[in-house]
Structure formats: structure tokens, C-alpha cells
Amino acid sequence: MINLVWLVPFLPLLGFLINGLGRRYLSRSQVGITGSGVILAAFAVSVLIFLDVRQPGFQAQEVRLFDFISAGTLQIPFAFRVDQLSALFLLIITGVGSLIHIYSTAYMHDESREGFARYFAYLNLFVFSMLILVLGANYVMMFIGWEGVGLCSYLLIGFWFKNTAFNNAAKKAFVMNRIGDLGFLLGIFFMIMQFGSVSFPEVFEKAATLGLNNGIVAAIAMLLFVGAMGKSAQIPLYTWLPDAMAGPTPVSALIHAATMVTAGIYMVARSNVLYSLVPHIQAVVAIIGLATALLAASIALKQNDIKKVLAYSTVSQLGYMFLALGVGAYTAAVFHVMTHAFFKALLFLGSGSVIHAMGGEQDIRKMGGLKKYLPVTNWTFLVGCLAIAGIPGLSGFFSKDEILAHTFAHSKALYVLGLLGALMTAFYMFRLYYITFCGKFRGTHEQEHHLHESPAAMTVPLVILAILSVVGGYIGLPEVLGAPHWLAEYLSPVFAPSAPFAEAHHLQHSTEWLLMGLSTVLVILFILLARRQYGSYEDTGRGNTGLAKVLENKWYVDELYDAVIVKPLGMLSRFLQDALEKGGIDRLVNGAGRAVQWGSQQARRVQSGQVGFYIFAMVIGMIVLFVIGLLL
Amino acid sequence: MPVQYYIFLSIALFCIGVMGVLMRRNAIIIFMCIELMLNAVNLLLVAFSKMWADAGRVDAAAAQIFVFFIMVVAAAEVAVGLAIIVMVYRNTHSVDINILNRLKN
Numbered sequence: 016m017i018n019l020v021w022l023v024p025f026l027p028l029l030g031f032l033i034n035g036l037g038r039r040y041l042s043r044s045q046v047g048i049t050g051s052g053v054i055l056a057a058f059a060v061s062v063l064i065f066l067d068v069r070q071p072g073f074q075a076q077e078v079r080l081f082d083f084i085s086a087g088t089l090q091i092p093f094a095f096r097v098d099q100l101s102a103l104f105l106l107i108i109t110g111v112g113s114l115i116h117i118y119s120t121a122y123m124h125d126e127s128r129e130g131f132a133r134y135f136a137y138l139n140l141f142v143f144s145m146l147i148l149v150l151g152a153n154y155v156m157m158f159i160g161w162e163g164v165g166l167c168s169y170l171l172i173g174f175w176f177k178n179t180a181f182n183n184a185a186k187k188a189f190v191m192n193r194i195g196d197l198g199f200l201l202g203i204f205f206m207i208m209q210f211g212s213v214s215f216p217e218v219f220e221k222a223a224t225l226g227l228n229n230g231i232v233a234a235i236a237m238l239l240f241v242g243a244m245g246k247s248a249q250i251p252l253y254t255w256l257p258d259a260m261a262g263p264t265p266v267s268a269l270i271h272a273a274t275m276v277t278a279g280i281y282m283v284a285r286s287n288v289l290y291s292l293v294p295h296i297q298a299v300v301a302i303i304g305l306a307t308a309l310l311a312a313s314i315a316l317k318q319n320d321i322k323k324v325l326a327y328s329t330v331s332q333l334g335y336m337f338l339a340l341g342v343g344a345y346t347a348a349v350f351h352v353m354t355h356a357f358f359k360a361l362l363f364l365g366s367g368s369v370i371h372a373m374g375g376e377q378d379i380r381k382m383g384g385l386k387k388y389l390p391v392t393n394w395t396f397l398v399g400c401l402a403i404a405g406i407p408g409l410s411g412f413f414s415k416d417e418i419l420a421h422t423f424a425h426s427k428a429l430y431v432l433g434l435l436g437a438l439m440t441a442f443y444m445f446r447l448y449y450i451t452f453c454g455k456f457r458g459t460h461e462q463e464h465h466l467h468e469s470p471a472a473m474t475v476p477l478v479i480l481a482i483l484s485v486v487g488g489y490i491g492l493p494e495v496l497g498a499p500h501w502l503a504e505y506l507s508p509v510f511a512p513s514a515p516f517a518e519a520h521h522l523q524h525s526t527e528w529l530l531m532g533l534s535t536v537l538v539i540l541f542i543l544l545a546r547r548q549y550g551s552y553e554d555t556g557r558g559n560t561g562l563a564k565v566l567e568n569k570w571y572v573d574e575l576y577d578a579v580i581v582k583p584l585g586m587l588s589r590f591l592q593d594a595l596e597k598g599g600i601d602r603l604v605n606g607a608g609r610a611v612q613w614g615s616q617q618a619r620r621v622q623s624g625q626v627g628f629y630i631f632a633m634v635i636g637m638i639v640l641f642v643i644g645l646l647l
Numbered sequence: 648m649p650v651q652y653y654i655f656l657s658i659a660l661f662c663i664g665v666m667g668v669l670m671r672r673n674a675i676i677i678f679m680c681i682e683l684m685l686n687a688v689n690l691l692l693v694a695f696s697k698m699w700a701d702a703g704r705v706d707a708a709a710a711q712i713f714v715f716f717i718m719v720v721a722a723a724e725v726a727v728g729l730a731i732i733v734m735v736y737r738n739t740h741s742v743d744i745n746i747l748n749r750l751k752n
Contacts, residue, residue, distance in 0.1 A: 626744050627744065
């Protein structure tokens with residue numbers, strides 16, 4: 016089955032070609048069936064691969080398709096690497112991806128026939144790129160997928176391209192990603208320079224021989240992390256993700272919550288050896304992750320757009336994953352990627368269902384009381400909120416608790432801040448839940464009349480994701496419960512090479528119980544606080560003041576970037592345009608043209624039409640030639 | 648006679664021909680001046696041929712063959728050139744070459 020791994024990315028590519036080329040001829044149902052069918056088929060192949068990979072004693076395999084680049088001693092094959100990590104990501108991408116494709120068939124039904132096909136073509140292309148990213152057997156392959164998902168992200172954010180604001184959001188996402196991509200690219204160049212190879216095992220082996228705290232490895236790790244910052248929306252490159260909510264909601268669920276934004280985590284987890292070799296870069300990763308988690312969570316407290324809250328929540332959860340990577344808890348990070356994919360996709364799809372029912376309204380102040388109109392959405396959304404808040408028994412609890420426990424073992428200060436972020440998460444998620452689903456309906460009468468539960472194609476994926484959000488955590492039970500941590504055992508071959516360099520954390524069982532109890536009690540307390548404050552929310556229409564206003568305006572980070580980077584850059588560009596372009600280059604080019612014109616004007620006087628003059632010139636020329644011949 | 652005499656006479660004839668072509672405006676005269684130049688060259692060729700023959704070169708007479716070529720070409724040229732001049736005269740009632748700059752525009 017491993018040799019058929021090429022089928023997994025090939026099927027979405029096929030779907031992309033069919034939907035993309037046949038967008039004028041295919042009907043909606045044909046497009047929907049092709050688009051979702053290829054992803055489901057890819058999921059089926061992924062499951063078969065996963066069953067092979069989870070056999071005990073499975074060795075990572077490379078499936079080489081053809082030579083991609085061979086220059087001198089540098090060989091870069093177009094090869095797929097099948098191991099525990101990539102097999103798990105295949106399952107997440109194709110599994111959540113197929114649910115979101117099915118959901119999209121209903122959600123995008125109001126699009127024109129061609130737009131519908133275009134949407135599915137992009138979505139299939141995205142899944143293809145994402146699969147290339149996680150399956151690539153070397154950093155160049157990963158970079159191909161990395162750029163591919165960036166492109167699809169741009170295309171899908173700007174899917175409704177007639178809206179200028181949406182287009183600007185798409186451009187912002189693309190440009191910010193480019194900054195990160197440059198870091199990634201430089202990292203690859205350093206790698207080729209230093210190790211002469213980009214294949215994962217070779218790079219890790221050669222890096223390990225350089226020993227701890229090597230400068231080159233630190234540079235590579237830092238540059239790769241810059242790439243991850245861009246793709247996974249970390250400080251300082253996170254501002255594109257909230258704006259990316261301009262895209263259709265299933266896109267936000269698939270690309271900007273479940274899969275693409277976790278590419279950075281995948282990359283760092285894949286390069287675990289490099290990071291374990293340079294603890295100070297790892298510390299940078301942890302601090303940036305934690306800072307992002309806190310900043311984004313604080314912004315989410317005061318947002319009023321249902322998707323913006325979820326977007327900042329995503330940024331914040333991604334910060335947690337980087338915190339886990341930074342403290343060396345690679346398994347916990349991947350675990351959180353998985354559970355986050357479930358509950359965040361669920362929350363986004365739930366918000367899509369709400370937006371669908373509200374006829375495009377996204378402002379939660381105009382919602383309220385949707386509980387009785389949208390029962391399925393309400394229940395599944397509640398499950399998602401409970402999971403992300405970390406209520407014991409749901410998936411988010413296990414993964415987040417594992418991250419916090421590792422953080423505690425690493426540093427107490429980081430733990431306290433991390434816990435603070437987790438409490439904010441609980442608070443803003445339940446603020447969102449209570450304002451949206453509880454209290455009285457605050458929209459227009461027309462909207463109230465229109466309210467309806469979404470069709471089965473939307474609710475069934477919600478229910479499946481809700482079930483996964485509950486049970487997804489049981490593959491990684493904490494040690495104290497006595498059950499084996501299945502995921503850690505499963506992933507151990509991937510993280511084994513970095514084990515000799517990583518410091519081992521071990522917590523007392525009593526400490527672990529205490530941490531779990533503490534976070535549970537505090538989370539419940541914060542949920543109750545949110546219930547008390549927003550349980551029967553009334554929109555007073557009063558603006559926020561003080562800190563709340565700063566939070567509502569996202570700490571004015573966008574304004575700061577505008578003032579510090581965008582405006583000076585614009586001024587510089589204008590200066591260069593006026594002084595260098597118009598005054599320098601243009602003048603030079605036009606001057607050359609004018610000089611030729613003037614010269615020809617003078618030269619054409621020689622062509623007088625006087626035969627006598629011509630003969631005279633001829634004789635002079637002959638004499639000159641004669642003299643030259645004599646002299647030389 | 649020394650060969651230098653022939654060379655000086657030849658140069659003199661050639662320069663008269665050149666100056667005539669440059670200075671005169673009458674097409675017939677210009678034509679005659681061209682003939683003068685050609686014949687100056689012919690004279691030179693014959694003189695050099697004689698010189699080399701005196702010096703004992705067996706192939707020296709070859710230069711005189713050239714003279715016949717030039718004469719043939721000159722005759723052909725005269726035939727064409729005079730025809731052109733006749734046509735010019737029919738059109739303009741003049742053989743002044745300064746009138747011919749009408750081609751300019």
C-alpha cells in the first residue's frame with residue numbers, strides 16, 4: 016500500500032483538473048460529487064496507509080517518483096516520505112478535508128455554477144498542495160507544497176474577488192506569507208551550503224554530528240521558524256489570519272484553522288532534531304508562541320465578528336502549539352494540532368451554519384437566542400466550545416493539559432502565563448457562545464423569519480466533527496490515568512533522533528493531578544463568569560472604553576504596522592518613483608532617444624541630393640583611404 | 648623613356664579627370680572626364696607592362712589584356728551613359744546635372 020502513496024495527492028489533483036477545466040460544462044452536483052469524491056477516495060487510501068504504518072516495527076519509507084533537481088553532487092528527488100508523522104497528517108487533512116468538502120456543497124450552493132466549480136477546483140488544489148507539503152521527503156518538496164497552499168489560500172480568501180476589501184485581505188495574506196517564505200528559502204539555502212543535502216534523514220544526521228549550539232544549525236532553525244511564523248500566523252506575522260476570514264467560511268475552517276496554518280507546526284515537528292540541538296532557538300519558539308497565544312486570546316475577548324473571534328482563537332491555539340514545540344513536547348504539539356483540527360473545524364463550520372441561517376450576518380451583537388432555531392448547530396457548537404476550553408473528558412482538555420504539564424516541567428513562569436491564556440480561551444469562547452446562542456434574538460424581524468436549521472450536508476459533518484472533538488483526545492491519555500499514551504508511542508520513531516539532545520521532563524503524579532485539577536476548576540470558574548456576564552446579553556450600543564477599546568481594536572497592531580512599515584515603505588516608493596524613476600532612469604532613456612533624433616537631424620543634411628556633392632565626398636573618401644594606406 | 652614620365656602624365660590626366668567630374672556641370676563633359684580617368688589608368692597599365700617586360704618578366708604582357716577589358720567596359724558604359732543623357736535632355740532640355748537633384752524629394 017505504501018507504494019500507492021502517490022495516489023493520495025494525485026486524486027485531489029485530478030479533481031482540481033476536472034473541476035477547473037470543466038467549470039463551464041459541469042453541473043453543481045457533478046462538481047460537488049467530483050470535488051468531495053476525490054478527497055474521500057484520498058482519505059480511504061490514507062486510512063490504508065495508516066493501517067500499514069501503525070504496524071509495530073514499521074520503518075519510514077521513501078517513495079521516489081522521479082529526479083527533480085540534480086546539480087553536481089546535489090540530488091533532490093521528487094519523493095514522498097511515509098512515516099508515522101506524515102501518515103497522521105494525511106488522515107487529518109483528508110479526513111477533515113472531506114467533511115469540509117461535503118459541507119461546502121451545501122454552503123456554497125448559492126454561488127453561480129461556474130463559481131461553484133471554481134471554488135471546488137481551488138479547494139482540491141489546496142488539498143493537493145497540503146498533501147505534497149506533508150508527504151515531501153525533503154525540504155524542497157515541502158517548500159513546493161508550502162508555496163502551493165499559500166497560493167490557494169490567496170485564491171480562496173479572495174474568492175469573492177469583486178469586493179476590494181476581500182482582495183486586500185488576500186493580498187495581505189500573500190505578502191505576509193512571502194516574508195516568512197523568504198526565511199524558509201534562506202534556511203534551505205543554508206542547509207544546501209552546509210550539508211549538501213535537503214533530505215530529512217541526511218540533514219538531521221549531519222546536523223547531529225555538529226553537536227549542540229552550533230551557529231549554522233541555529234541559523235537554519237531560526238530561518239525555518241521565520242517561515243513557520245508566516246504560515247502559522249505567529250507574532251509578528253499574524254495579522255493576516257484574522258483578515259483571511261474574508262474567504263468563505265468552509266475555507267476558513269479547512270485552510271485557516273485545521274490544516275494550512277498548522278504547516279509551521281508540522282515543519283518544526285519534522286525538524287525536531289534541528290531545534291533540539293539549539294535550545295536557545297527553542298526558547299525563542301516557546302516565547303513567541305506564548306506571546307502570540309496571550310496577545311491573540313486577549314484580542315479575542317472583545318471581538319464582535321463571529322469569525323474574527325474564532326480567527327484570533329486559532330492564532331492563540333497555534334501559539335500554544337509553538338509553546339509545546341519550544342519546550343520540546345513535540346508529541347503534545349502534534350496532538351494539539353489534531354484535536355484543534357477537529358474542534359476548530361467544528362466551530363468554524365458551526366459559525367458557517369449560523370451565518371448561513373442569518374443570511375450573511377456575522378456580527379454577534381445582532382444574533383442571540385439561536386439555540387431554539389438551530390438545535391444541531393447549537394449542540395455541536397457547544398461541544399466545540401467545551402473542547403477548546405478544556406473541559407475534562409473532551410479532546411481539548413487532554414492535548415492542552417499535556418502542553419501545560421510539559422511547560423510546567425520546563426518553566427513555572429511560562430506555565431502561569433500559559434494557564435492565563437487557557438482561561439482567556441474559556442472566557443472568550445463562552446462569551447461567543449452565550450451572545451450567539453443564548454438570550455433574546457436581536458436581529459431584524461426579517462432575519463428571524465428566515466432562521467432555519469441548515470441542510471443535512473452541513474449538519475452531518477458538524478455531528479461527525481463533534482464526535483471526533485469528544486473522542487479525539489483518548490488517543491493521548493495522560494500518564495497518571497494509567498492508560499498508555501498511544502500517540503506518543505506511535506510517534507516515538509519520528510522524534511527518537513532528537514531524544515538524546517532533549518531534556519527529559521518528568522512530573523510527579525501528584526503534581527500532574529494538581530495541575531489538572533487547578534486548570535479544570537479555573538476553566539469552569541471562567542465559564543461561569545462568562546455566563547454571568549453574557550448569559551442574557553443585551554446590545555446597549557455603547558462603545559467600549561479604556562482597555563476594552565484597545566482590545567476591540569486589536570491592540571492597534573494593524574495601525575502600528577501601517578505607521579511603522581507600510582507608510583514609510585509607501586513614502587520610500589513614492590520618492591523612488593519621483594526622484595529615481597522619473598528624474599533618473601526616465602530622463603536617461605528619453606535623453607538617449609532625443610540624442611539619436613538630434614544626431615539624425617544633423618546627419619540627414621548630408622543627403623542634399625546634389626550629385627556633385629556626392630562625387631566630391633566620394634573623392635575625399637578615396638583620398639583619405641589613400642592617405643591612410645600610405646601612412647600605415 | 649623612364650617610367651616616371653608615364654606615371655606623372657597618368658597622375659596629371661587622372662587629376663584633370665577628377666577635377667572635371669567635380670567642377671563641371673555639363674553631363675557630357677563629366678562623361679568625357681570619366682573617360683579621361685579610365686584612359687589615365689590604361690596608360691599606366693601599358694607603361695608598367697613595358698617596364699616589367701624590359702626587366703625580363705615573361706608574363707608582363709598580361710597587364711595589356713586589362714587595357715582591352717577596360718576599353719570594352721568603357722565602350723559599354725558610353726553606350727548606356729549617352730542613352731541616359733539623351734533621355735535627360737529630352738525630359739529637361741538641359742544636360743546640367745544640378746537639375747537632376749529633383750530625385751531628392
